[in-house]
Structure formats: C-alpha cells, structure tokens
Amino acid sequence: MSKPNVLLIGTGGVGTIVAYGIDYAGKSSLSVVVRRDYPKVKDQGWEINSCNYGTIKGWKPAAVYESVSAAGEAGVTYDYVVISTKSLPDIVKPEVLAEPVITPGKTVVVLVQNGFDLGRPFIEKYPENVCLSGVSHIGSHNHNGVISHIQTDKAVISVFENPHLDKDFQVEKAKEFISLYSNDKNDVSYFEDTKWYRYRKLVYNATLNTVCALTGVDTGRLDLSGTLESVSIPAMREVVKIAKADGVELPEDVINTVVHSDDGDWFEPSMRVDVKKGNPIELEVILGNLLRVARELKVDTPVLSLLYELLKAVQFRLKEGQGLITVPEKRPISTKYYS
Amino acid sequence: MSKPNVLLIGTGGVGTIVAYGIDYAGKSSLSVVVRRDYPKVKDQGWEINSCNYGTIKGWKPAAVYESVSAAGEAGVTYDYVVISTKSLPDIVKPEVLAEPVITPGKTVVVLVQNGFDLGRPFIEKYPENVCLSGVSHIGSHNHNGVISHIQTDKAVISVFENPHLDKDFQVEKAKEFISLYSNDKNDVSYFEDTKWYRYRKLVYNATLNTVCALTGVDTGRLDLSGTLESVSIPAMREVVKIAKADGVELPEDVINTVVHSDDGDWFEPSMRVDVKKGNPIELEVILGNLLRVARELKVDTPVLSLLYELLKAVQFRLKEGQGLITVPEKRPISTKYYS
Incomplete structure (x- = not known):
C-alpha cells in the first residue's frame, strides 16, 4: 500500500514546523504550497533552527508548489490537506482557497488555525468530507524564510463534527492524521471536545x-x-x-x-x-x-x-x-x- | 483708570492667536506664560502667519514669563487669567496650575479649552471668583514657535455659572472680557447657554x-x-x-x-x-x-x-x-x- 498523500498550505512559523514534523515522521508523501518564500525554498530549501529538530539547512519535501492551483494540477489525490495559513476569511476564504486540492468525499481537511467554529464553512461546502481541528501550542516564527522554532511542537487534534458523516469514522480519521504527524520529538494528541x-x-x-x-x-x-x-x-x-x-x-x-x-x-x-x-x-x-x-x-x-x-x-x-x-x-x- | 491686567497661560496655536488678538485690541495690559518656547520668544518674539492679522515677526506682549509661579511673583494683580493650555487634569489640574496668579474674589478665570463641565473644579476651589467658558473655533497650529493661523478667530464666550455669585455680575464680566478681546479682525460673541x-x-x-x-x-x-x-x-x-x-x-x-x-x-x-x-x-x-x-x-x-x-x-x-x-x-x- 502506498503512503497517504498529505498537502500542507501555509508555511509560516507554525506551518513549516508542522510540515517538517510530518516529513520527519516519514509515514506520508508530503507536498507543500509555499507562497512568499517559494523562489528561495524551491532553490535552497528551508533553514530551520528548531528546539525539537536541531539546525536544519536545505530541507524540502517531495513536492513544493507556488500556488494551490499548481498543487491541484499535479495529478495527485490528496488524502489530507493541512491548512496552516493565517485565518482571514474577510480577505481569502480558506474553503475557497483549498478548492483545487480537495476531492469531495475523500480529502480530510485539517485546520491548524486560530479561531472559532472554523469547520462550519468547510462542512457546508464539502458535506462529504471530514474536517479536523488542530490547535497548535508552539513558539515558531518565520523571518524571511528562516524558521526560529523556540517552543516545542504541541498540537491538539480533534474533529469539527460533520453531521452528514458517521462520528466514529471522523474520529478514526483524526487518529490516522495524528499517526502521520506524530514523531519522537513532537507531542500530538487527540482531544474529544473540540x-x-x-x-x-x-x-x-x-x-x-x-x-x-x-x-x-x-x-x-x-x-x-x-x-x-x-x-x-x-x-x-x-x-x-x-x-x-x-x-x-x-x-x-x-x-x-x-x-x-x-x-x-x-x-x-x-x-x-x-x-x-x-x-x-x-x-x-x-x-x-x-x-x-x-x-x-x-x-x-x-x-x-x-x-x-x-x-x-x-x-x-x-x-x-x-x-x-x-x-x-x-x-x-x-x-x-x-x- | 489704568488698563485691566490680563494673563494668558498656554501659547499653543490657539492661545497665541487669542493673546495676539487681546494685545491688538489694546484695551488691557497683557502678560503671557510661555513654557516650551520661552527661550525663543523671550529673545525674538513670535513669528505669526495669520489669516486675520497678516505676517508678524518679533511680536511679544508687555511681559513674558516662563512659568505660572514667575507670573505670580511679578507683583501684579490679574483681573483676567485666560487658560488656553490643553486640558489634561489627569496630568496637571488647571485650577492648581493657576493658583499663583488667582486672587480670590478678584481674578476672572477664562477657560479657552476643550471639554465639558470645566468650571466645576474652579468654582469648587475659587467660590468667590467668576469662571468663564471660551469655545474657540479657529484653525491655528504652533510648529516650534512659528504660528500658522489658517481659519479666522471665532470665539464664543459664556459663563460657567457660579452659584455663590450674582448671575448678572458674571454676565457683566463675560461682556467685559469680550470687549477686551474683540477687535476689528476677530469674531468674539457672547452666548447665554454654556x-x-x-x-x-x-x-x-x-x-x-x-x-x-x-x-x-x-x-x-x-x-x-x-x-x-x-x-x-x-x-x-x-x-x-x-x-x-x-x-x-x-x-x-x-x-x-x-x-x-x-x-x-x-x-x-x-x-x-x-x-x-x-x-x-x-x-x-x-x-x-x-x-x-x-x-x-x-x-x-x-x-x-x-x-x-x-x-x-x-x-x-x-x-x-x-x-x-x-x-x-x-x-x-x-x-x-x-x-
């Protein structure tokens, strides 16, 4: 069985460490969408100074795209799409942004973002898809493509409950995502009550x-x-x-x-x-x-x-x-x- | 009969034009307290570019003091003290600031300041004194001692009613002040309802x-x-x-x-x-x-x-x-x- 495909969108301080953690775990095939830092990352990869992973120079995942539509045109069906952009729906609606990479009834969306009731617009737009909540407790900053990760990557994953789907199935997907993201350095746990x-x-x-x-x-x-x-x-x-x-x-x-x-x-x-x-x-x-x-x-x-x-x-x-x-x-x- | 003594405290954009207007009217003996700009004004006087009075270089009134206490030690009994500072009682209470120059039962206080219910602390502290309200509609700015006066000096004078004093007497004092301040260039009027x-x-x-x-x-x-x-x-x-x-x-x-x-x-x-x-x-x-x-x-x-x-x-x-x-x-x- 081939590894599940994970796409991460939004490589700020938090998103890059989440991406690195997933790649480090090695259980999935990771792609990322990098916007501002694309030219640098495409060419040289990231420079990361991490309290969990040490000093890393030149890391990049299997595939790096400069836009969500480029990731959508790559001919890959994504099992998981992790969105770790800032959450500014009055500027860009994340459920619209992610449209090219979401396969209805298939892709699990993971929102590693601040805010409240974030699942609602996703579940309305993608009623057949599982939507997960990721609350990240991390200290990590991106200064022009150099990541300073100063506080351990502790994440709490739960389900934005989709009334159209079986609850157990949604929980199962949350736990599967945790297994893809967890490694021996970070601390990723499941929490029942989103x-x-x-x-x-x-x-x-x-x-x-x-x-x-x-x-x-x-x-x-x-x-x-x-x-x-x-x-x-x-x-x-x-x-x-x-x-x-x-x-x-x-x-x-x-x-x-x-x-x-x-x-x-x-x-x-x-x-x-x-x-x-x-x-x-x-x-x-x-x-x-x-x-x-x-x-x-x-x-x-x-x-x-x-x-x-x-x-x-x-x-x-x-x-x-x-x-x-x-x-x-x-x-x-x-x-x-x-x- | 000698001219009444007027002291003005606070020579920002508004205060300086009020002072100039009073001096230009020529009916009183004017002193001013200048703080930040004192060294410059003491030496060279003001530079004023005024829509009412034209371009004036080197003007200064009869007496210029660098502090209220210096004005208080000058041996003058002030008939009117005009306060045209910014009104920041959480930093300096104007009724305390003016103490050295207020003669109880004699000095009329004129508050040419923004704000509401400004008379209350003065009347509490000086129950025998008249307290007037001056609302200034003027466009005037002080840039390092150079005054740009761009909108005509229109002032509305009224009484902060002091319950310990005869109302007619207070109104009379307001009208007397208007006569000292009015000239052929500005527009100073009385308004009944402060x-x-x-x-x-x-x-x-x-x-x-x-x-x-x-x-x-x-x-x-x-x-x-x-x-x-x-x-x-x-x-x-x-x-x-x-x-x-x-x-x-x-x-x-x-x-x-x-x-x-x-x-x-x-x-x-x-x-x-x-x-x-x-x-x-x-x-x-x-x-x-x-x-x-x-x-x-x-x-x-x-x-x-x-x-x-x-x-x-x-x-x-x-x-x-x-x-x-x-x-x-x-x-x-x-x-x-x-x-």
Whole structure:
C-alpha cells in the first residue's frame, strides 16, 4: 500500500514546523504550497533552527508548489490537506482557497488555525468530507524564510463534527492524521471536545488579544491601566455565558486562570503584534464567528459586540495599508440621514 | 483708570492667536506664560502667519514669563487669567496650575479649552471668583514657535455659572472680557447657554473624536468601515440622552448635522492627531466629565463608558511614552482573584 498523500498550505512559523514534523515522521508523501518564500525554498530549501529538530539547512519535501492551483494540477489525490495559513476569511476564504486540492468525499481537511467554529464553512461546502481541528501550542516564527522554532511542537487534534458523516469514522480519521504527524520529538494528541477546547482558547483570544490590539498595550499594561478589569473581564464573562448557552461548561476558575496566564510578563498577544506590524488581524474567526453563535443562541454580548465593531475600523486601516482596500482621493459624500 | 491686567497661560496655536488678538485690541495690559518656547520668544518674539492679522515677526506682549509661579511673583494683580493650555487634569489640574496668579474674589478665570463641565473644579476651589467658558473655533497650529493661523478667530464666550455669585455680575464680566478681546479682525460673541453649547460640541467630540483616536482612522474611513454607524451613532444618542436628563434640549437633527459636518473631507479629529503624535489625549475633560454627570443623573451609557475605559489604556501608553508613567522592568504579579 502506498503512503497517504498529505498537502500542507501555509508555511509560516507554525506551518513549516508542522510540515517538517510530518516529513520527519516519514509515514506520508508530503507536498507543500509555499507562497512568499517559494523562489528561495524551491532553490535552497528551508533553514530551520528548531528546539525539537536541531539546525536544519536545505530541507524540502517531495513536492513544493507556488500556488494551490499548481498543487491541484499535479495529478495527485490528496488524502489530507493541512491548512496552516493565517485565518482571514474577510480577505481569502480558506474553503475557497483549498478548492483545487480537495476531492469531495475523500480529502480530510485539517485546520491548524486560530479561531472559532472554523469547520462550519468547510462542512457546508464539502458535506462529504471530514474536517479536523488542530490547535497548535508552539513558539515558531518565520523571518524571511528562516524558521526560529523556540517552543516545542504541541498540537491538539480533534474533529469539527460533520453531521452528514458517521462520528466514529471522523474520529478514526483524526487518529490516522495524528499517526502521520506524530514523531519522537513532537507531542500530538487527540482531544474529544473540540468546542470546549476552542471556547477555552477564546476566553483569552476574544478578550485580551482583542483589547490589546485595540488599545496598543500588552497584557501587563492593560492590567495597570484598569482596562483589564473594566473591559476584558466583563468580556470574558460574556464568552463563558455564550459557551454555557452552547452546552459547554468551562471550569469555574477559567477567568482567573486566563488573567494570570501571562503573570510576570509584559506579553503582547498575537493580534496586538499584527496591528503593530500592519498585518490584518484574525478578527472574523475570533470575534466574528463567536458573535454569530451568540446571536443564534440569543446571548446578549454588549462588550464583545462593541469590541468587534471597533476592530472593524482597525481592520479597515490594516487592509488599506496592505493595498487590499483603496479609497478615492476625495471622500465620497454620504447622503444617509442619521438620527 | 489704568488698563485691566490680563494673563494668558498656554501659547499653543490657539492661545497665541487669542493673546495676539487681546494685545491688538489694546484695551488691557497683557502678560503671557510661555513654557516650551520661552527661550525663543523671550529673545525674538513670535513669528505669526495669520489669516486675520497678516505676517508678524518679533511680536511679544508687555511681559513674558516662563512659568505660572514667575507670573505670580511679578507683583501684579490679574483681573483676567485666560487658560488656553490643553486640558489634561489627569496630568496637571488647571485650577492648581493657576493658583499663583488667582486672587480670590478678584481674578476672572477664562477657560479657552476643550471639554465639558470645566468650571466645576474652579468654582469648587475659587467660590468667590467668576469662571468663564471660551469655545474657540479657529484653525491655528504652533510648529516650534512659528504660528500658522489658517481659519479666522471665532470665539464664543459664556459663563460657567457660579452659584455663590450674582448671575448678572458674571454676565457683566463675560461682556467685559469680550470687549477686551474683540477687535476689528476677530469674531468674539457672547452666548447665554454654556451647557447647551458644550453639549453640542460633545456630540462630535465624545463620539467621533474618541472613536477615531481608538481605531486610528479619520472620520471618512470610520464611515466606510461601518464603525461610524455601529459605534459613534449609538454614542451620539447617549450624549443627547444625558443632555436631555440635564435639561438641555439639542436640535432634533443634531446627530445628522454632526455626522455630515466633515462631509467631503478625510478629516482626522484632534484626539486622533494627538495619539498619532504620541501626545496625551483630553480624555478626562471630554469623556470623564461627561460620564460623571451621566452617573449623577443616572443615565445609562454603555457605549460611552466602554470607550472611556478602552481609552484609559491608550492614555496609559501615551503617558508612558512621554515619561509621565514608568513601569518596572519585570511585570509585577497581581494577586487579585478574578471571576
């Protein structure tokens, strides 16, 4: 029996280490889609300095493509497509991006991405396919094609449950993927309750990540300024309330645990770092998707909703800065009447 | 009878033109307190390029002091003290700053400053003194001691009513000040209802100025991103509601008028410009004072309150950037339990 075909899309700091880990395990035939760094990687391979794998120069997998459509035209049926791009559906919808490489009823999609309820658009578009959740706890950065991997690759794999498919089959696929990805250096485990896990992450991401992004401070200064207590804590209570309405019971001390998770560090969360660098933020998959669920469950979210609306203006600015939005030189005059 | 003594504190773009206008009128003996630009002004006077007064080189009033205490030690009893500094009571309380030059029961204080309910701390501290409100509609900037005055000096003077003093006497003092300040170039008028006027300004300043400061966009992009409609408009409704509870009836179309006041321009409000330059923002006199009144009147302000709490973290960052706050190298560990 030939090895299963795995394609990984998105070779940032996290994606490259996931790809390397899969290749190192040696149980699958790995291809990757590399965009920005393609010319360098095609020619010289990667340079990786890894706390798990040591110093590696010139590594590249069996096949390297510069676009998803090129990977789709390669005549390979992919058993697994791992998506580890930043999750920015307001710019590129991952389920559309991956279309050329997904075989309906066959390809298992693995979303190694931040955010909440990420499986929904995939399951809607590919009702016959299994969709897995990968939450990566890793410290790894890509500086112009050089990977600095500083914190061990710990990943938690679970199922974004597809109601059209047998549950056991989906779990089996998750475990098969874990066996392809696991090796003697990394730590890849299965977790039953995807929703619980993603809600647990949101207690931080929807409240500290967002407020730091908006105000331009780290979590320590957020605490000292009083805004942690007056804004982020009420926002956390809203996340816990949505989870509860969704049948997910978070630990009683979750808010305290999350608040103290950066104790001792002037820590800048990822969304704050993105704003600083001028990169679009993962607003839709963190707050947008959460608030969609809150509306469906009729949970009132005054704080989270306002943070979302404010961050939309920030996202507008970031997109414009990247040339994804342009405005005319003269401001158009709105004719709308406001009262 | 000798001319009344006027002292002006705060010679930014606005203050310098007010000072020049008073000196040009020639009805008072003018002194000014100049801080940052003192060495230059003491030596060479100001350079002013003014749409009202033309090009002026080397102007300085009768007396120039480098501090308020120096002005207080000059042996002059000031009939009027005009305060045209930025209003940052969380950094320097103007009523404390001006103490050396205020003679109880004598000096009339004129606050040519942004913000709301500015008279309250003055009347509390100086219950026997008249306190006037000056709202300046002017375009004027100070670039390293060179003043660019591009939009005519139009000022509206009214009374911050002091309940310990006769109303007519306060109005008389306002009109006397107008006569000292008015000349054939500027436009200085009396307005009866200070509270109405200040509430009217807040419909813009508490809602567009603040949200642009927080999100980093101008009012045009705020509109295009949708955040004008989802955040600033509800905030405006809260201002109108507080005004109403305070007995002030704003025009029915005030929200529409305010929204369309920047039509055609990608306009960056002052607070946004301050954030961009790293200057502390007039948060306390705009939102802080307004919300104090809202609490007293038991008006619910979910949007304005959240904006205020978020901007506190921004203000923390700005103050730290100016060396007004320092934090230890290692983040202190909070022992507080959050739930």
